[in-house]
Amino acid sequence: MFHLILFLFFGAICVAGAVNLLVQSHPINSALSLIAVMGSLAVEYLLLGAEFLTAVQVIVYAGAIMVLFVITIMLLNAGKEEGSGGSRVAILLGIPGVLIATLLVAWTVLFHSNTRAVPLGALKGDPRAIAQLLFHDFLLPFEITSVLILIAIMGAVVLTSRPEAVARGPRRDG
Amino acid sequence: MMVPLSYYLLLSGFLFVCGVIGFLIKRNIITIFMSIELMLNGVNLSFVAFAAQWHVLSGQVFVFFVMVVAAAEAAVGLAIIIAVYRTRETLNVDRVNLLKL
Numbered sequence: 001m002f003h004l005i006l007f008l009f010f011g012a013i014c015v016a017g018a019v020n021l022l023v024q025s026h027p028i029n030s031a032l033s034l035i036a037v038m039g040s041l042a043v044e045y046l047l048l049g050a051e052f053l054t055a056v057q058v059i060v061y062a063g064a065i066m067v068l069f070v071i072t073i074m075l076l077n078a079g080k081e082e083g084s085g086g087s088r089v090a091i092l093l094g095i096p097g098v099l100i101a102t103l104l105v106a107w108t109v110l111f112h113s114n115t116r117a118v119p120l121g122a123l124k125g126d127p128r129a130i131a132q133l134l135f136h137d138f139l140l141p142f143e144i145t146s147v148l149i150l151i152a153i154m155g156a157v158v159l160t161s162r163p164e165a166v167a168r169g170p171r172r173d174g
Numbered sequence: 175m176m177v178p179l180s181y182y183l184l185l186s187g188f189l190f191v192c193g194v195i196g197f198l199i200k201r202n203i204i205t206i207f208m209s210i211e212l213m214l215n216g217v218n219l220s221f222v223a224f225a226a227q228w229h230v231l232s233g234q235v236f237v238f239f240v241m242v243v244a245a246a247e248a249a250v251g252l253a254i255i256i257a258v259y260r261t262r263e264t265l266n267v268d269r270v271n272l273l274k275l
Contacts, residue, residue: 007177011185018192018212027204034208037189041215044185047177048226050234060241065211065248072252073204076259081202082266098191105187109180115227117176123226125234133235145242152246159253162260 007047013040025081027073031066038062050125182223189216203258203265207251214244 017037021030042057072078109115134142189212196209218237225233255265262270 004177007181011181014185015188018189021205021208021212022192022196022199027202027208030205030208034212037212038215041219044182044219045222048182048222050222050225050237053222053234053237056238056241060245061211061215065245068248068252069204069208072255076204076256076265078202078204078265081200081205098195102191106184109183109187113180113183115179115183117178123229123231125222125225125231129231130234130238133231134238137232138235138239141239145239148246149242152249156249156253159250159257 003047007044010040010043010047013037014044027078027081028070031069031073034069035062035066038066048125049123052125052127052130055127179223179227183220186216186220186223189213189219192216201266201268203255203267203270206267207248207255211244211248214240 014037017033017040020033021037024030024033038057038061042054042062045057046054193209193211193213193216196212197206200206200209218240221233221237221240225231258270259265261275264270
């Protein structure tokens, strides 16, 4: 019972944050609601027994990535979004289409998917177990992602530096 | 009382659909990028739920890799957004319609 209440409470925060992201017209409000979604998703991971992922979700996603977003919003002084005139056909066809597809998928998942209940903490996702997998079975993908991160860092530096600075080379005078 | 796996899947699907809708209807390039992050989060939740259902820890390792790729993507994507803003002076994707200035 306690498990279900926790799931419903944080699931409701998730849903509210996701809807709020769509409704808000100012990017900083969307960013803050995305942080709420990520924080409550971390609790959902904890309910599923993924302790390591909970910590990583809070530190990397809600922490590092969203700080990048917020800093970019502040740096570019992103103001209110100006809407573009949506087409009537898209509204007339899109909203019923989304509703029908959602109901169909929800009905299938709820009643015809043969899924069992997930007990609280059935699978231990503690750092020790994750590390066993990560450094034995997934060692090569792990090393490749480290190279990927390195390339991404260099790409970000090159993309954000001004073109004339790249052409001129490193500065000599201090 | 335990939570059925289908509830987790529904929540995950809802987050993914919200991300898709945001990607389509938003006009600010940063908000569009945040919608992509929302989609990734929805997929991560279904990974973790299936890992718990089938008692396979690999699902959680996949989520870890998704997070790493998302971090790299955020760094490069935001750098591209800054570069676009420098040359076009706008964040509205409707106004970014020229390949060459």
